[in-house]
Amino acid sequence: MSITIDQKASAQGNSAALTATYSVNPAAGDKVVVAIWAFATANPSSVKDNGTSVTTFTLDRSKIDSTNGFGLWVYYGDNVSMPASGAYKVTVTFGSTVDQNFYCAALLGAATGASTATASAGPTTSTAPSSGATGTGTGNYYIGLFSDATSLTPETINNNWTSSTRELTQTNGSTQQAGACNDLIGDGSQTAAWSIGDSVAWDALLAVYAAAPSAGTVGWQPPQQLYYRLPSARSRALFAQQTYGSTGAATAVANVVTATDSLTGLTDTATRGNQSFLRTSSDTLTGLSETVARLVTLLRSPADTVSTPTDSAARASQGFTRTATDTLASLSESVVRAAQSFLRSISDTLTGLTDSASRSNQAFTRSPSDTLTGLTDSAARSNQAFSRSPSDSLTSISDSAARSNQSFLRSISDTLTGLTDSATGLKVLVRTATDTLTGLTDSLTRAAMAFLRSPSDSLTGLTDTVARAAQPFLRTASENLTGLTDSASGLKILVRTAADTLTGLTEALGRQLSLPRTATDSLTGLAETAVRAAQSLHRSLVDTLAGLTDTASSAGPNSGKPVAGPTRLLGAVANILGGLFGANRNKGGGPNNLGG
Amino acid sequence: MATVTVFPNVSRAAGDVGSAAAPGPYVTAAQSYAGTATSVVAQIVSTTWATDDPTVVVTFALDRSLDGGATWTEVEVAQTNPQQVNPKGGGLPSFQVPSNLLGTPASVRVRLGLSATLKMGMSATIV
16 A cells, blocks of 8 residues: 555744645545654744544654754644545644744655654754754655754755655754745655755654555464455545554454544545444534344444434434434434324423324323423323423313313412313312403302302302302492392392492382381381381481371270270270279270260 | 735724634735735734733734635634744744745735734735
8 A cells, every 4th residue: 555645735924823724635544744843952842733523642763952942843643534625734732932834745655654764964054954864664654854043134045865755844044944845645764855045053854654554465474463454435535544463354354443533524424324333422423324224233422413314214223322402303204203202391381292103102291391281182191190380271172172171270370260161160270369250140050159258359240140149149349239120039038238228128018127226217117017017117306196097096995906096095994993983993994985 | 025914004903813714803905916926914903012011912814815815715814912922033934835835926915813902004015
């Protein structure tokens, strides 16, 4: 397997954090080698990329020139991942602003791990920077760099490394750190070399990276490892090498995915479908776009959403543990939803469940935000025991059957008005302060229920006789007897109040009641004879005899009535006298025995 | 050698550097350079740099266009702070188009990002 330079990028400037942006993203899984030179003697504090799984590059080799205040570094990162979107970037960070220059090459086909050989030289003062020779084998990637202590601007820098490519140059020796970086894909021993315009101190560094073994080199190589390669570059780059103790067919290799591998990078179906990858925490199901692959048992990660698997079969056959951010609404087909036991989350609404079957078969705990309104089919509603919430109104329950079968605790905002069907009215509802009897328009209901009368109730509201008669209403201070217009009611024993007047009783039968006479009653008010005769009314201060206009009352001597007057008084006196003197003893009794 | 002022030295409110596709509030006009240019350097210009708030983060992004400014591609991003100076030359920080991008005629521009208000400008030198 040979190495190729996939993509390259570089950056130059005075910066604490300098970022190189690739104009074209390299392939995920590439090896990236970063060559840095800077006017600094401390190592960079970090070299990182912006991949989905961020790669922190490993320092492979450095050359620090403390005498002249600059340094050279080579870092590498294996199996880099690409950002989910946007350009791939590599950032070199120093502790403070420094003059820095770096070049980063993304390599396809390079073996993982550190360089297989390095060479360095300096500080040496001359016009010919050179790293010294190193490297064995074929198909290697060589990267060499140097920097010098020149103050020339521009510094002249020429290549003395045959076949190499100048990747980055800094010719400003006065305000920047002059130097250059070359690379080469080649064989054997190599020496990175340049010539410069002045004889100054320089340091140089060369690192060699081997190619990854090719698939065709299967064989027993004791005690080294055998490497099997997958046929496509992308697959090959994604999977870590496996070590085997004996030969075998390349297709039988089981690749172990590493922590930095991303399933997203696997775009070829065959590869993905046949392999059992351990999923990493950064993998998303989104990356798996074909159904076959998705049927693989992937542990679901917190970032996965149930929405992602759009084919029913896959979703149904996999046991996804639901996360807090999943919504039931995402599951649009009934079969799947019915077959899966999703724990309901706070944000789910019953409204999201549009098919009745699912809803009735599942035991959803009702949440504070659920409304009964959301349940539009009666069957489901009646089968489920929903606790009534403060915001529910009985009005929402429009079908009688459901309403009558359920024991809803009445809330503050409920009105009896909402109960329009008689059957429901039979329920025992605790009356609230704002209920009015007026609201109960059906006689049967009103009669059968024991309502405590409130201060604001008026009897006027009760228009049907039966109800009024049968109920023990306590009379209130504002009521007057005038309101009782029907005779049957008049038979009731009503405690008379101070404001009642007899005048109010206009019918004879009512006046026959035993009404204690008050100080303001006048006999005059009793206009008909029969009544006056039948009642024992004590005379009051305002009574006048003149008011007694009917003769029968005053003339009858033995009427048995307590007639007061001089005639009767004289008769009584005569009887007494007759008894005393005998001559005229009254045998018959009576005043007429006295003669004239 | 041509040196032009790409950002005048004025007080600027905080603003994000943005991206090549969606620049922030401070972006220069396109500066063209021939394929024979040997150096394209952008240099901070400030008279108060030495006393400015060192906690302010100054971000520069360099974009390159190969189609006359129709589309832009980010090349590099650099960050520094007031009071930071070029360690070698002692001047104000600068950054440049990487040398390997100088062989092709292109246009460049600079996007500036400030984490807080700062008076500063920038010049560009194309050699």
